[in-house]
Amino acid sequence: MTDDRIPLAALEHGTPFADRHVGPAPAELARMLDVIGVGSLEELGRSAVPDAIREDDLQLALPEPATEAAALAELRELARRCHPHTEMIGLGYYGTTTPPVILRNVLENPAWYTAYTPYQPEISQGRLEALLNFQTMVADLAGMQVANASMLDEATAAAEGMTLVRRAGKSKSPRFLVDADTFPQTVAVIQTRAEPLGIEVVVADLSEGLPEGEFFGALLSYPGASGAVRDHEAIIAEAHERGAKVVVAADLLALTLLRAPGEIGADVVVGSTQRFGVPMGFGGPHAGFMAVAKGLERQLPGRLVGVSVDADGNKAYRLALQTREQHIRREKATSNICTAQVLLAVVASMYAVYHGPAGLRAIATRAHRMAAVLAEQLRRGGVEVLHREFFDTIVAKVPGRADEVVAAARRGGINLRRVDADHVGVSCDETTTRAHLATVWQAFGVDGLDVDELDAQTADALPAALRRTSEYLTHPVFHTHHSETSLLRYLRQLSDKDIALDRSMIPLGSCTMKLNATAEMEPITWPEFGSLHPFAPAQDAEGLLSLVADLETWLAEVTGYDAVSLQPNAGSQGEFAGLLAIRAYHRSRGETGRDVCLIPASAHGTNAASAVMAGMRVIVVRCDDQGNIELDHLRELVAEHADDLAAIMITYPSTHGVYEDTVREVCGLVHDAGGQVYVDGANLNALIGLARMGKFGSDVSHLNLHKTFCIPHGGGGPGVGPIGVREHLAPFLPNHPLQPAAGPATGVGPISAAPWGSASILPISWAYVRMMGADGLRRATLTAVAAANYVARRLNNYFPVLYTGKGGFVAHECILDLRQISKTSGITVDDVAKRLADYGIHAPTMSFPVAGTLMVEPTESENLAELDRFCEAMIAIRAEIDKVVAGQWPADDNPLVGAPHTAACLAQDWDHAYSREEAAYPLGTGAPKVWPPVRRIDGARGDRNLVCSCPPLDAYQS
Numbered sequence: 001m002t003d004d005r006i007p008l009a010a011l012e013h014g015t016p017f018a019d020r021h022v023g024p025a026p027a028e029l030a031r032m033l034d035v036i037g038v039g040s041l042e043e044l045g046r047s048a049v050p051d052a053i054r055e056d057d058l059q060l061a062l063p064e065p066a067t068e069a070a071a072l073a074e075l076r077e078l079a080r081r082c083h084p085h086t087e088m089i090g091l092g093y094y095g096t097t098t099p100p101v102i103l104r105n106v107l108e109n110p111a112w113y114t115a116y117t118p119y120q121p122e123i124s125q126g127r128l129e130a131l132l133n134f135q136t137m138v139a140d141l142a143g144m145q146v147a148n149a150s151m152l153d154e155a156t157a158a159a160e161g162m163t164l165v166r167r168a169g170k171s172k173s174p175r176f177l178v179d180a181d182t183f184p185q186t187v188a189v190i191q192t193r194a195e196p197l198g199i200e201v202v203v204a205d206l207s208e209g210l211p212e213g214e215f216f217g218a219l220l221s222y223p224g225a226s227g228a229v230r231d232h233e234a235i236i237a238e239a240h241e242r243g244a245k246v247v248v249a250a251d252l253l254a255l256t257l258l259r260a261p262g263e264i265g266a267d268v269v270v271g272s273t274q275r276f277g278v279p280m281g282f283g284g285p286h287a288g289f290m291a292v293a294k295g296l297e298r299q300l301p302g303r304l305v306g307v308s309v310d311a312d313g314n315k316a317y318r319l320a321l322q323t324r325e326q327h328i329r330r331e332k333a334t335s336n337i338c339t340a341q342v343l344l345a346v347v348a349s350m351y352a353v354y355h356g357p358a359g360l361r362a363i364a365t366r367a368h369r370m371a372a373v374l375a376e377q378l379r380r381g382g383v384e385v386l387h388r389e390f391f392d393t394i395v396a397k398v399p400g401r402a403d404e405v406v407a408a409a410r411r412g413g414i415n416l417r418r419v420d421a422d423h424v425g426v427s428c429d430e431t432t433t434r435a436h437l438a439t440v441w442q443a444f445g446v447d448g449l450d451v452d453e454l455d456a457q458t459a460d461a462l463p464a465a466l467r468r469t470s471e472y473l474t475h476p477v478f479h480t481h482h483s484e485t486s487l488l489r490y491l492r493q494l495s496d497k498d499i500a501l502d503r504s505m506i507p508l509g510s511c512t513m514k515l516n517a518t519a520e521m522e523p524i525t526w527p528e529f530g531s532l533h534p535f536a537p538a539q540d541a542e543g544l545l546s547l548v549a550d551l552e553t554w555l556a557e558v559t560g561y562d563a564v565s566l567q568p569n570a571g572s573q574g575e576f577a578g579l580l581a582i583r584a585y586h587r588s589r590g591e592t593g594r595d596v597c598l599i600p601a602s603a604h605g606t607n608a609a610s611a612v613m614a615g616m617r618v619i620v621v622r623c624d625d626q627g628n629i630e631l632d633h634l635r636e637l638v639a640e641h642a643d644d645l646a647a648i649m650i651t652y653p654s655t656h657g658v659y660e661d662t663v664r665e666v667c668g669l670v671h672d673a674g675g676q677v678y679v680d681g682a683n684l685n686a687l688i689g690l691a692r693m694g695k696f697g698s699d700v701s702h703l704n705l706h707k708t709f710c711i712p713h714g715g716g717g718p719g720v721g722p723i724g725v726r727e728h729l730a731p732f733l734p735n736h737p738l739q740p741a742a743g744p745a746t747g748v749g750p751i752s753a754a755p756w757g758s759a760s761i762l763p764i765s766w767a768y769v770r771m772m773g774a775d776g777l778r779r780a781t782l783t784a785v786a787a788a789n790y791v792a793r794r795l796n797n798y799f800p801v802l803y804t805g806k807g808g809f810v811a812h813e814c815i816l817d818l819r820q821i822s823k824t825s826g827i828t829v830d831d832v833a834k835r836l837a838d839y840g841i842h843a844p845t846m847s848f849p850v851a852g853t854l855m856v857e858p859t860e861s862e863n864l865a866e867l868d869r870f871c872e873a874m875i876a877i878r879a880e881i882d883k884v885v886a887g888q889w890p891a892d893d894n895p896l897v898g899a900p901h902t903a904a905c906l907a908q909d910w911d912h913a914y915s916r917e918e919a920a921y922p923l924g925t926g927a928p929k930v931w932p933p934v935r936r937i938d939g940a941r942g943d944r945n946l947v948c949s950c951p952p953l954d955a956y957q958s
């Protein structure tokens with residue numbers, strides 16, 4: 001035995017996960033700290049973070065870090081404690097089969113899930129095409145002019161439909177009618193949204209005709225929650241005559257068989273695409289959708305992909321009509337929706353691409369036949385079935401026996417819907433089998449018959465007048481990729497056009513594109529989590545609810561708050577929930593007049609949009625030329641609004657990427673005037689382990705788990721935007737009408753359709769915290785701050801850093817000011833961003849929060865080589881700009897204004913002032929190369945001539 005042996009105990013646990021998550025190795029970090037001019041990460045923390053908020057001895061009470069293997073074993077155990085039944089509950093969530101080729105190559109593929117929102121269209125053509133397919137699919141099936149990509153869920157889409165028709169219509173009435181046969185969670189979310197806006201929601205049985213009096217809009221379901229398929233044409237016509245617009249909540253699968261809502265007069269169509277191959281996941285995430293009639297497209301909330309052309313005249317996609325979005329329009333925005341559900345929209349669109357119209361029709365018909373046969377045999381057995389005309393869902397009347405029937409079905413492994421003591425609902429779907437029908441019949445005490453025999457004797461239950469005759473999905477993309485090989489290659493061909501985190505760092509300020517570790521991602525496609533219906537009995541989800549409880553506790557610990565709600569399914573929704581809590585708190589104390597929300601000029605656009613949704617008046621607080629809140633102006637405003645101040649909404653660290661050292665003072669001023677403090681915590685990446693909002697004066701915050709806590713960006717969603725609150729606001733957290741355990745009885749109502757929002761992706765953040773532990777999280781924060789300061793120091797001489805805080809440090813991001821450079825050279829931030837694509841690097845955030853600047857957030861996950869690759873590209877670009885300034889290259893013919901360069905453009909005749917090599921290989925041919933698939937895209941042209949679905953078939957035939 002020798003003395004230099006290594007003890008077993010030291011070898012047992014392998015490499016700590018934090019060493020995998022954090023990019024820079026110790027020697028690299030030392031070099032970074034050297035450039036920054038500090039001796040250690042701890043010194044950096046003490047120097048950069050203001051004393052007023054820094055908690056030097058903070059030891060977060062989190063479990064000791066687990067290895068990847070150990071965390072996965074714990075997750076397996078949590079999954080084992082989930083017991084998904086065959087879910088026939090319906091209410092907008094249905095069994096579906098994710099085609100394995102889509103599961104592996106989209107949902108489990110980092111080329112798709114780590115991509116960013118396609119704001120840089122030239123390197124996002126793949127996901128933009130997939131989203132255009134999504135829009136085409138929705139618009140076609142709904143029979144509408146334009147569909148967006150996408151909404152957060154069906155219930156919020158319906159609520160957005162309500163506010164859209166209010167904006168777009170002429171009626172001054174505050175009344176909005178909701179048909180009683182609507183999903184209860186949709187009704188409840190609409191009520192949550194309506195109340196602060198002074199909209200009066202009238203729930204009534206509209207099949208009996210429209211009520212007396214004026215109303216600005218109505219919501220009809222097609223099919224209804226009871227499964228009934230009604231002909232809404234006459235009622236829509238009457239609503240139109242009475243000056244109102246109509247929103248129809250529809251099921252896309254049903255629309256393959258039913259007349260399109262657009263053909264019966266709908267103004268807006270909303271719904272969910274969950275059953276197009278997206279697992280139920282205990283409530284989410286799934287892509288909601290919204291489609292509108294001609295003339296309403298500019299009112300549409302959310303993101304819209306449009307067709308335009310690039311500099312060489314080739315077809316190219318990009319986001320259209322962006323000026324409607326909240327980041328531009330702020331308090332005048334049409335909606336606060338920002339992050340949506342892109343990854344799930346891609347899955348749903350590919351499901352339609354793979355099955356094609358005939359395949360979808362077959363799936364729908366099969367679900368319908370199952371329901372028809374199910375109803376027929378119940379009737380024969382003496383059970384009353386409420387409706388004669390339905391698609392996939394029936395409601396049976398069993399006086400006093402509903403509990404008994406539901407319990408019997410559960411014993412057979414099936415969850416049914418208990419409507420009330422006398423009624424049971426049953427929904428069929430793609431996964432329903434003959435054996436399921438037999439179990440259901442048995443639960444009702446009806447003897448089963450051979451399904452095929454019954455089938456032969458049972459007519460369809462679809463109303464003849466509502467049979468679909470119009471075509472849909474006629475575009476070639478829905479007819480080409482029906483073999484797995486073809487779809488596999490299509491998916492690869494698309495993702496190869498894009499830059500995601502699997503190809504380059506994505507240094508996006510205010511977005512935190514950090515590692516989405518594989519171990520964190522693995523559990524989200526486990527069937528134990530994926531197959532749970534959100535309204536299944538809570539005991540079915542025991543393991544997942546235990547994970548929810550852990551995560552709530554850990555997030556409360558990390559933020560210093562007393563209670564957390566995980567329900568909001570994006571940051572924007574968290575903002576709305578937090579502001580509603582503030583509003584309800586003031587009201588509970590009789591201070592109903594407090595409705596002013598102060599928001600600094602630099603705030604993220606969602607802040608102002610959310611405040612308006614919460615019924616508040618937005619007043620802007622000025623920022624000084626250092627980018628900090630102007631305290632004198634704040635004092636003035638607070639004094640002026642002492643009686644009606646509801647809240648201040650600030651971002652910390654500020655959107656300028658600095659730790660403002662006046663934050664405690666700001667909180668104090670507002671509290672003294674009776675207001676509440678909302679700290680936008682989307683950028684918690686600069687705070688975890690160093691300071692806690694709940695302890696430095698804030699009352700409520702949202703966090704973005706899709707930024708700081710490793711949920712991947714998905715190309716623009718999904719997200720999770722939980723809120724943390726101090727004790728006095730805890731009674732006003734969101735709750736849910738179908739799940740009392742999801743929030744306090746005194747809560748503000750549901751913010752999302754599902755009780756725990758996008759529950760199935762919470763294992764990602766759980767695994768991150770579980771594997772990092774308190775020290776790992778703190779190290780991640782400090783490394784992120786180091787990386788930002790390293791980039792700031794390296795680039796400051798080439799592109800001046802606009803704002804710094806205490807000691808000349810930035811927080812976790814830095815703003816590079818190009819305005820002077822642009823003035824002297826004519827080269828814009830756009831040119832630089834597009835040129836980075838030629839270097840194979842994703843551009844930083846452009847012109848937010850300051851026009852003419854780039855905001856860089858490198859995160860802790862990038863190693864020194866990648867940080868340097870970015871810095872060297874930026875320095876090389878600066879040298880290119882200098883050549884333009886020096887006249888070596890003409891202002892209108894240089895690699896910057898010509899960027900990005902496609903392989904095809906190099907193959908053409910070349911008569912430019914710069915060489916092909918300079919265009920395509922600025923750092924030499926040895927550097928890794930990404931070929932952008934299109935040249936610079938003309939966005940304005942696409943907005944003037946709006947095309948938001950796949951061009952029709954004849955465009956290809958001509």
Ligand SMILES: *Cc1c(COP(=O)(O)O)cnc(C)c1O
Binds near residue numbers: 338651655
């Ligand atoms: C990203 C972000 C938001 C919006 O979050 P979404 O999930 O996109 O709705 C709000 N505030 C700040 C500061 C952000 O960075």
